[in-house]
Amino acid sequence: MTGRANSMIPNSIIxxxxxxxxxxxxxxxxxxxxxxxxxTLIEKRPHFGQGIAYSTLLSAHVLNVSAAGMSAYADDPxxxxxxxxxxxxxxxxxxxxxxxxxxxxxYLGELLDExxxxxxxxxRLRLIREESLSISPTASGVExxxxxxTSVVAHLAVLATGHDEVPAAGQGHxxxxxxxxxxxxxxxxxxxxxxxxxxxxxxxxxxxxxxxRGDIVAVSRRGLLPxxxxxxxxxxxxxxxxxxxTQLSYFVGWFRDLIRExxxxxxxxxxxxxxxxxxxxxIWQNWPASAKRRFVEHTxxxxxxxxxxxxxxxxxxxxxxxxSGRIRLVAGRVVDIAGNEGAFKVEVQSRHTQRxxxxxxxxxxxxxxxxxxISTTSNSAVRSLVDRGLARPDPLRIGLDxxxxxxxxxxxxxxxxxxxxxxxxxRGTFFEIDAIPDIRVQCAxxxxxxxx
Amino acid sequence: MxxxxxxxGLKALVHLAQLPAGQxxxxxxxxxxxxxxxxxxxxxxxxxxxxxxxxxxxxxDGGYRLARPADEIRVGHVVRVLDGPLAPIPCAxxxxxxxxxxxxxxxxxxxxxxxxxxxxxxxxLDQRSLAEMRDIALDDLPVEVKVQA
Numbered sequence: 001m002t003g004r005a006n007s008m009i010p011n012s013i014i015x016x017x018x019x020x021x022x023x024x025x026x027x028x029x030x031x032x033x034x035x036x037x038x039x040t041l042i043e044k045r046p047h048f049g050q051g052i053a054y055s056t057l058l059s060a061h062v063l064n065v066s067a068a069g070m071s072a073y074a075d076d077p078x079x080x081x082x083x084x085x086x087x088x089x090x091x092x093x094x095x096x097x098x099x100x101x102x103x104x105x106x107y108l109g110e111l112l113d114e115x116x117x118x119x120x121x122x123x124r125l126r127l128i129r130e131e132s133l134s135i136s137p138t139a140s141g142v143e144x145x146x147x148x149x150t151s152v153v154a155h156l157a158v159l160a161t162g163h164d165e166v167p168a169a170g171q172g173h174x175x176x177x178x179x180x181x182x183x184x185x186x187x188x189x190x191x192x193x194x195x196x197x198x199x200x201x202x203x204x205x206x207x208x209x210x211x212x213r214g215d216i217v218a219v220s221r222r223g224l225l226p227x228x229x230x231x232x233x234x235x236x237x238x239x240x241x242x243x244x245x246t247q248l249s250y251f252v253g254w255f256r257d258l259i260r261e262x263x264x265x266x267x268x269x270x271x272x273x274x275x276x277x278x279x280x281x282x283i284w285q286n287w288p289a290s291a292k293r294r295f296v297e298h299t300x301x302x303x304x305x306x307x308x309x310x311x312x313x314x315x316x317x318x319x320x321x322x323x324s325g326r327i328r329l330v331a332g333r334v335v336d337i338a339g340n341e342g343a344f345k346v347e348v349q350s351r352h353t354q355r356x357x358x359x360x361x362x363x364x365x366x367x368x369x370x371x372x373x374i375s376t377t378s379n380s381a382v383r384s385l386v387d388r389g390l391a392r393p394d395p396l397r398i399g400l401d402x403x404x405x406x407x408x409x410x411x412x413x414x415x416x417x418x419x420x421x422x423x424x425x426x427r428g429t430f431f432e433i434d435a436i437p438d439i440r441v442q443c444a445x446x447x448x449x450x451x452x
Numbered sequence: 453m454x455x456x457x458x459x460x461g462l463k464a465l466v467h468l469a470q471l472p473a474g475q476x477x478x479x480x481x482x483x484x485x486x487x488x489x490x491x492x493x494x495x496x497x498x499x500x501x502x503x504x505x506x507x508x509x510x511x512x513d514g515g516y517r518l519a520r521p522a523d524e525i526r527v528g529h530v531v532r533v534l535d536g537p538l539a540p541i542p543c544a545x546x547x548x549x550x551x552x553x554x555x556x557x558x559x560x561x562x563x564x565x566x567x568x569x570x571x572x573x574x575x576x577l578d579q580r581s582l583a584e585m586r587d588i589a590l591d592d593l594p595v596e597v598k599v600q601a
């Protein structure tokens with residue numbers, strides 16, 4: 001059985017999920033000089049370092065963060081930028097560069113190849129291409145059961161399963177763009193996109209690439225489009241400046257005032273939003289439960305379009321499409337989806353007039369956001385932990401309940417010393433943990449915590 | 453710098469933290485019990501209510517109580533609401549920066565050190581809960597006084 005022989009070697013760690021967060025974590029762990037370290041990275045897709053986020057091959061699908069912010073290493077922020085420069089894929093004068101996501105997948109792939117080569121003699125890194133079905137604590141550590149019937153054992157397992165592959169239930173007949181269900185489509189048919197955020201923008205760009213000519217209707221509660229990036233300098237803040245632990249309205253009032261004062265001094269709001277970034281996790285963690293809930297329900301949509309921005313060129317393209325009527329943005333609520341395969345009648349209630357409008361569409365795309373109830377996840381390993389009470393959803397049910405040290409918390413409140421989690425799964429505790437600049441910091445901290 | 457407002461606010465919260473959970477206190481009782489001018493205390497409690505640290509009830513048997521358990525309220529969080537950014541001197545703040553007329557902030561070593569000091573202030577005050585502050589107070593009293601109390 002694979003891995004049995006390694007079971008007694010100290011510091012053996014299995015990373016479940018070899019997408020971006022799994023690779024970033026492996027890279028940080030392997031910085032340790034410990035010769036007995038064993039890192040096993042398990043990924044079900046054929047390629048490591050891609051996951052859902054970076055598996056797109058479309059050149060129009062660019063990163064939403066400029067290359068200068070996308071290094072895999074917390075202590076070497078220029079790593080990705082240098083990688084681009086060294087290969088002639090960007091020049092110093094072009095900055096800020098929003099590189100295609102497929103290029104980022106190549107960067108992570110090469111990074112892992114290099115690690116594999118340099119660790120070949122030491123045997124400290126092992127890659128397994130297989131789906132993980134379940135994780136079980138054992139007397140000496142953990143056992144991860146694989147879909148091929150074998151299992152791997154180690155002292156610790158870290159979940160890095162990222163975003164869910166299947167849309168949340170309740171989206172009716174909506175499918176994910178690029179999934180198997182997204183079959184060939186008559187380019188003159190109407191489609192509806194549920195969501196108006198960055199995923200909708202990705203869907204629009206993919207439709208354009210495919211030569212789609214039919215109507216594109218995008219619906220979300222507020223119908224807000226994300227803002228574009230602009231070159232700037234984040235303002236400097238200290239934790240001593242920021243109100244913590246207040247209720248949400250007080251914090252929002254303070255933040256709006258801060259933006260207003262800075263704008264008076266000629267500073268762009270983006271520099272204020274970005275200046276707050278180093279403290280976002282701290283702010284989130286100190287809020288009472290009521291403030292967190294209110295934020296997710298009422299303020300997050302507004303926050304997201306200011307905080308999670310897109311490349312200026314992409315924004316220009318999308319805005320042009322909205323102005324010309326190519327994309328119709330609707331602020332409202334989907335109240336009914338009737339019909340079946342290929343012919344849907346969607347009833348949308350307008351946010352402003354409360355009037356019902358119906359749309360006949362051939363396909364529905366789910367771009368309603370990457371946050372969903374974790375207990376309904378399509379990931380077998382995560383699901384089996386929750387089903388057996390070894391893990392539980394966080395109070396807001398947007399991820400797994402984990403400690404500030406990334407340890408998962410069981411149904412009865414017990415903290416696991418053997419099963420941990422990183423990346424989007426931990427958003428209930430870490431709030432903004434979807435993007436590489438945040439994930440790499442979390443991985444660096446976790447590596448220090450586990451290996452010293 | 454902790455102002456009178458900050459000090460009174462903390463005293464009022466300690467007063468509330470000493471009551472059984474959920475019990476309301478009259479503003480008058482808090483004021484007289486802690487030597488705080490009543491009008492000033494009204495304003496302070498209003499701000500603490502806006503920030504979500506206390507709740508109030510109107511009417512004859514109205515009053516104030518903590519909005520959350522005392523071990524969930526951090527002292528540093530309260531001080532920021534009442535006194536603004538934590539800072540040992542007015543120029544050592546990023547958001548409420550007040551320029552000193554007699555020096556250049558870019559080269560002022562005093563300010564640079566004081567920016568460091570405020571981090572330390574935040575570390576101490578953000579670690580301590582209201583419950584801890586309430587209980588610590590007794591440990592600082594001389595033993596004889598504690599025995600008498």
